[in-house]
Amino acid sequence: MEVRAVGPAVITEDTDRLAVKALEQWMSLLGAEYVITDDSSRFAAETATFATTQKVLAILRPGCRDDVRECMRIANCFRIPVYPVSSGKNWGYGSRVPVTDASVLIDLSRLNRILDFNEKLAYVTVEPGVTQRQLFQLLQDRRSGLWMDATGSSPDCSLIGNAVERGFGHTPYGDHFAQVCGLEVVLPTGAVVETGFCRFSGSQAGPTYKCGAGPALDGLFSQSNLGIVTRVTIWLMPAPEHFEAFFFQCNREDQLAPLMEALRPLRLQGILRSTVHVANDYKVLGGIQQYPWGETNGATPLLPEVMRRLRTRLKFGAWSGSGGLYGTRGQVAEAKRAIRQALKGKVDRLQFLDDRRLAFASRFAKLYQLLTGWDLSQTLDLARPVYGLMKGVPTEKPLESAYWRKKSPPPPNMDPDRDGCGLLWHAPIAPMEGSHIEVVIEIANRILLEYGFEPSISMTLITERAVACVISICYDRCEPGQDDQAMACYRQLKHELTDRGYYSYRLGIQAMSEMSGTDGHAALIRAIKDAVDPNSVLAPGRYEPAETRACSKTTASHE
């Protein structure tokens, strides 16, 4: 008897009976207070930043790894699908909502211990409940000489949650999954796997090196439903002798392609060692303020011609970019020279900012404008959190942009799920060439405006060769019809982009069908899933190709 289904709840009487029995066992394991079944909690867990129909039967809050193992044992006994979340703040990609209907959430936020911290070798070992805020606090408390890398999401996001989703940040350690090792994973059956050298008893190198001998398994547990990651080691970067940020601006839309061509060699040559973010005007405006309802007399979308007027008034460009320079004073000076040279004639403004200048500008914004001609005062609010992120300081500021289309300002305790913020993200990867970027931009601009949304786009030079083009569809879920309109927009956007060969690096719960296909990759993931999760109880459907068993059987029976 399986309760597995995608779409409307398939809760039969049998399911009910099994679920009741499972809940009894979970309660006796965790205590009733950690098995949450009240309507409002369940409703909250069923709510994302876009329309969903999946029901959540209960929320389990295990307190330790062995609780997680036992939870899985019980799930297997009664064939109840469970869906693990760390902090559950996967906004824009489905938040805490399970891919499959009638699931039980496993909320890992109580596993929030920092298990190890090593200043010399620059790493920290954490559980999935540990947040960005917690790690930042530890580094402050210890007066550590190490910096973490933070995402532009909430300080209360889980470090592991973001890393296993392969999220990215702003420092040279911005590729989060590349900077972790030594995973401890609870498999769907309850078995525990440690990866890298951690699997060997008494091993010394576990927290300092990715692989042990034999196949490297870490990748299996990123963007997957093959296990619950209960521990990782995260590498930290030593604070550089000197840090400086650079900000640049292009006034015209068509400057982007040549800009990419100019940035690529800097990235490839290691002059830029961290991610560079380039945002369009819509993205920048969303970081400064909410939708200009007055300006537009309440009409949406914000048309490009109005956007251009706002740009002129608020003094930002068609494209605004930023990046960090890390090193000795001499190295940073040298990088600045190379950047100035490479961006000459490509950008309309290029400004460098360090701690000293930031403090000065904050105190004497008016005077600074007189001296330099750069009006910092209105962009300081935007620049400061970005500047902080480049130094690994978590911030809540960028989250405000989720309230872009809302008619009241973001509350002090922001919760986009609760507050009806509409947000769908799509993040295709393109090779770092101007021509590719132009195609993605054209498609995104055209489709979002056509569907009545603002094409808010940021491009992250995520590696030496690739750009993550993060496109957000931002709306107000309280406006009737907007949920459907946004989803239709998302589908069309995805369709046209994949048609041209630009696939997303990460998928929302509504997009897991992208994993399907009759290719060997889909069949292999399916075969591994069958091997590790025979009852298909762990996050069924998550990054999992739809049934390809027939296909995989065919290829396996060559003889």
Add this chain to the structure above:
Amino acid sequence: MEVRAVGPAVITEDTDRLAVKALEQWMSLLGAEYVITDDSSRFAAETATFATTQKVLAILRPGCRDDVRECMRIANCFRIPVYPVSSGKNWGYGSRVPVTDASVLIDLSRLNRILDFNEKLAYVTVEPGVTQRQLFQLLQDRRSGLWMDATGSSPDCSLIGNAVERGFGHTPYGDHFAQVCGLEVVLPTGAVVETGFCRFSGSQAGPTYKCGAGPALDGLFSQSNLGIVTRVTIWLMPAPEHFEAFFFQCNREDQLAPLMEALRPLRLQGILRSTVHVANDYKVLGGIQQYPWGETNGATPLLPEVMRRLRTRLKFGAWSGSGGLYGTRGQVAEAKRAIRQALKGKVDRLQFLDDRRLAFASRFAKLYQLLTGWDLSQTLDLARPVYGLMKGVPTEKPLESAYWRKKSPPPPNMDPDRDGCGLLWHAPIAPMEGSHIEVVIEIANRILLEYGFEPSISMTLITERAVACVISICYDRCEPGQDDQAMACYRQLKHELTDRGYYSYRLGIQAMSEMSGTDGHAALIRAIKDAVDPNSVLAPGRYEPAETRACSKTTASHE
């Protein structure tokens, strides 16, 4: 009927009958010339740089990926274990010799096409037969501005072979498996899997980005027997504006630990962006000359007191190190400043070398010595190939050291397997701390000398936090008893090192039992192997935990 076995051949009449039938089919597939069964070829394939007993039934030489798929289909039909090699030059770890007796080799050297080359995005896509020499030649022919990374093994080594074994080189792209993406893999059943974005039809980002959406599978095919890699994209580095190498020397053994402490911050801070290699005196001597039979009147091992005399005479230190600096002229100058400062008082000699100075020194070695006091003439022979490797120039020079204990000089066409060179490598990883390195060195020195071998050790600062301590047991296989003695030495070395928590990053065919264990990791690999290779025909035993099926079954049957 299975022919699977480890140890002496288990060739029964049934096996013979099946093998004959399989060979017939392979011959009809590939043509008789590409199914090699003559005694001398088989004997050569059964020969490594240490004692082995495994028999090779035949050598298949498929010409394309689809040949490989068909070869696997036939292997499955008749349950004949096959063992793929790219160039087969896995010297010190087992060369071409299969882990399991009575296997058929699949030699991939005919798959030697360079499928794609992109100067702008700095990558090349190759088949497993493509060698270091071939890629280097391509870059020369195209007058490319890109550098490859080369290992210190033969120019005729396969690029893919080294990458999937997770080998390393000398430039900032020295971690070979970290610099590949977009694998094409033939699974044991013959199915084809493409990884990353390559799995999606028409995808643009395949060669520029590691992961697609969903679980990252690349790691499964490194150090494994889960598939045959038939294509990868290798990232190349742009030649820097300026390159400079540094060489340093410590006269006393006890300078190593503080040296490591001084180097770690440079590596962590990104001042040193490439692997740094530190070699002991034995390793250096082995790079300069063969065993000093005269000096020792034919006695072995070369004792530390004799070594010290030779060191003084030949003017090298207890420790000799080298690394490369890559960047703009300003960046390199800045790195030099930081290195000088960090190594002050830690080393007895620190010398920088660039193209200009190398050319000068070669021409005026004597004069140079007068001017600088540094006698380059005798170390130039050693320095030049190392210098070249740091610029990605493959060289045959380091291979000569495999002939260390031989009594005649290395022949022009070196082949350590054929020439009876004894070589066993063990390469434990240690955290980058002086105290750890000292433990490894003490164990290696003591045990190798005790067993009558020279402790030839090089330490590679392979990442920001970890050191690969490569220990070689080098001997003459033609000396009676030495094969056994070397293997006993290896076992003791491995035993004491793992006892202290230092495990090898890579295993020879004699050491695959290290993969075993009753932990979840072993069970998971076993479960995946069972899923992808139901007949266990692909390289059985290679990086594969011994039977843990019982264990994995237990954990899977919780209910």
